[in-house]
Amino acid sequence: MNAKEISPKVNARLNRIKIVSRIARLLVIGFLLFTIWFLLRVWIFQGTPVLFDKFNAASAKAAHQYPLFLCAGILSLFTPLILCVWYWKLAQLFHYYERGLIFTVKTIRCIKFLGLLCVINWTLVSTRHLLLQETGPGLFQPSPSQPIYRMEFFSFDFGWGIDFGPLLAGAIIVVIAWIMDEGRKIQEEQELTV
Amino acid sequence: MNADEISPKTNPRLKRIQKISAYFRTLFFVSALLFVVIGVVEIIELPILHISDLAHSNPSRFRDAIFMGVSIICWTAETWFAYKLFFFYARGDLFTPEIVRYLRRIGYVSILIGFWSAFKLYFLFGFLGDNPSAAGAIAAKFGVILVQLVFSIVPGFVTIFIAWVMDEGRKIQEEQELTV
DSSP, X not given: OOTTSOOHHHHHHHHHHHHHHHHHHHHHHHHHHHHHHHHXXXXXXXXXXGGGOHHHHHHHXXXXXXXXXXXXXXXXXXXXXHHHHHHHHHHHHHHHHHTTOSSSHHHHHXXXXXXXXXXXXXXXXXXXXXXXXXXXXXXXXXXXXXXXXXXXXXXXXXXSSOBOXXXXXXXXXXXXXXXXHHHHHHHHHHHHOO | OOTTSOOTTHHHHHHHHHHHHHHHHHHHHHHHHHHHHHHHHHHHHIIIIIHHHXXXXXHHHHHXXXXXXHHHHXXXXXXXXXXXXXXHHHHXXXXXXXXXHHHHXXXXXXXXXXXXXXXXXXXXXXXXXXXXXXXXXXXXXXXXXXXXXXXXXXXXXXXXXXXXXXXXXXXXXXXXXXXX
């Protein structure tokens, strides 16, 4: 057998990865569509997002805290947007796997970006939480139908109301992607060493 | 240079991986220990403080204590598996079956945590307690729970999937090396 030829066993494994990746990609696109539909449904049919609610805006104006209220409102809009980008990048990752790209630069970059999105999401959620604390308790009444988007991967809440778990999860994803990248480079260098 | 020799560039890379992994290994070890301590305190505290809550018709505090207890068990398991994962990385094992095994275990626990968080939300919304009159309200609550469930269990499934692909990739490379 030629050194460049792919063995039948390897071919079967690659085919399996491709099939499962395709199914996973379709599922993730399904989740993405469901999330978009759900958000639109909440915003259009059940009123504007909670922080842009007229009653809440009037309360904030009365308390002379309208700029803080507006900042928190804008931040709360970004969170579902990040969720949608997260799903989109995940679908892209599965697309790379489907193409048979397992330990490539593109795949690793995609995993790293997913981790970074977790960190960005955590930053936004925490900033929003701090802004809402600044405006005082009881000013805004969140509706029970508003999505929470709290990924309970790890949870490290030290009583400040800010969970450091998602930050740690994002950092771990970035570190694992970095280790994979370094491993790939080491293997490449080993192959070139004669 | 011999084929078995490690190139001079490779060594600093491996050392860097080992150094950073060692930091994470320590962090997760300390976290796992902390969770064990908190868990033990919770177990000791539960019969003393919260059984009396149950007896004095205050079941919500008892329920919260149970919720917290199960979450702590899950987080302890997760941090322990993360510690083991970085333990192997710190040893210089990058694409070994052990790495895949622990990644997979982290995935399983995070799926469990995802289901548990959706279950908690189900209780917090008081599905069992109250009787919402409007069908739309039930649908909205159900939607929130479903979104939370999907959002919480997807990372677990992705972790398991990536672990599986890594394993397959490793096996493919091994088989390719054996093919002459």
